[in-house]
Amino acid sequence: MTSTKCSKPAASGLLSVRRGWAPTIGDTRLVPRGRIRLDGPRFPPKLSAYHEAAHAVVARALGCTVEHLDITRATAQGGECVHVTPDTYRVPGSRRIRGTPLRRETTQQERTTMARRQRDTSTATAALAGVALEDIARAVPALDLLPAVETRNGTTLDGLQLRSRSDIRRAAEAASRQHRTDAGRDQFFRRARARAGRIMIANWSSLAALAEALLEHGRLDRQEVDRLLQQRHHDRAST
Numbered sequence: 001m002t003s004t005k006c007s008k009p010a011a012s013g014l015l016s017v018r019r020g021w022a023p024t025i026g027d028t029r030l031v032p033r034g035r036i037r038l039d040g041p042r043f044p045p046k047l048s049a050y051h052e053a054a055h056a057v058v059a060r061a062l063g064c065t066v067e068h069l070d071i072t073r074a075t076a077q078g079g080e081c082v083h084v085t086p087d088t089y090r091v092p093g094s095r096r097i098r099g100t101p102l103r104r105e106t107t108q109q110e111r112t113t114m115a116r117r118q119r120d121t122s123t124a125t126a127a128l129a130g131v132a133l134e135d136i137a138r139a140v141p142a143l144d145l146l147p148a149v150e151t152r153n154g155t156t157l158d159g160l161q162l163r164s165r166s167d168i169r170r171a172a173e174a175a176s177r178q179h180r181t182d183a184g185r186d187q188f189f190r191r192a193r194a195r196a197g198r199i200m201i202a203n204w205s206s207l208a209a210l211a212e213a214l215l216e217h218g219r220l221d222r223q224e225v226d227r228l229l230q231q232r233h234h235d236r237a238s239t
Contacts, residue, residue: 045071045215047137047145048079051163053210054129054200055081056225061199062122066225069210072218083126089118120174124192125199127170130163132197206232 048071056066064083071079091114094103106114137145171192175185200207209232214220220228 044145044147046211047147047163049211049214050137050143050145050207051130051133052079052081053207053214054133054196055126056083056210057203057207057229058129058196058199059083059126060225060229061203062126064122064126066222068219068221069214069225070219071214085119085122089115091115091118117178120178121188121192124171124174124188125195127167127174128189128193129196129200130167132193132200134163135193135197136200 052069052071056069059066059081060083063086067082067084069079069081091111092106093111094105095110096103134146137143171189172185175188175192179185179188206229209228210220210225213224213228217224
């Protein structure tokens with residue numbers, strides 16, 4: 001089982017990906033930076049709470065186990081969501097032969113390839129939950145998640161990289177494992193980001209409940225996360 005820590009980086013460092021490729025945010029290609037700065041509060045508590053709750057909700061929807069969420073000062077870098085990926089992924093034992101109604105058994109190599117694709121897709125989708133959350137926050141200013149300077153002037157690319165650099169790097173590495181071309185990697189990256197957004201919108205009440213609890217307590221362990229999410233699921237089912 002693989003443990004993934006989605007923690008927010010400090011202000012300095014580089015966004016490094018393989019073979020010189022850098023993913024895009026909107027129409028802008030992310031480039032390596034030595035130092036980046038965000039005017040105003042670096043990590044507003046509400047944004048940190050919703051950011052980590054977004055990772056948790058998306059990871060859970062993809063079959064991961066969320067170990068804990070933390071936005072206390074002890075993390076020193078804005079917050080973290082630690083989740084564990086499944087041991088195995090479901091892959092079909094047979095597939096249809098293209099152009100025919102016939103099926104043939106998949107080989108071990110094909111099953112391994114499909115499992116790795118699912119793993120990398122899940123990794124990228126969970127990693128980009130924070131980026132997708134900011135997409136939603138910009139579209140719905142009433143959520144009041146972004147710093148005031150960004151509400152007035154729009155989000156700077158520097159600000160987005162500052163808050164999500166490690167997440168973007170993790171998603172870019174997954175994309176690089178699956179595609180050899182920049183176009184393929186960019187498409188993989190965009191699809192993962194969009195999928196994360198759809199999962200969050202479909203589970204917004206659960207995300208908000210986690211974020212508000214995180215704001216109140218600073219840290220949530222696995223049992224508390226499970227209880228909150230199960231309670232929200234029960235509430236939705238009974239309405």
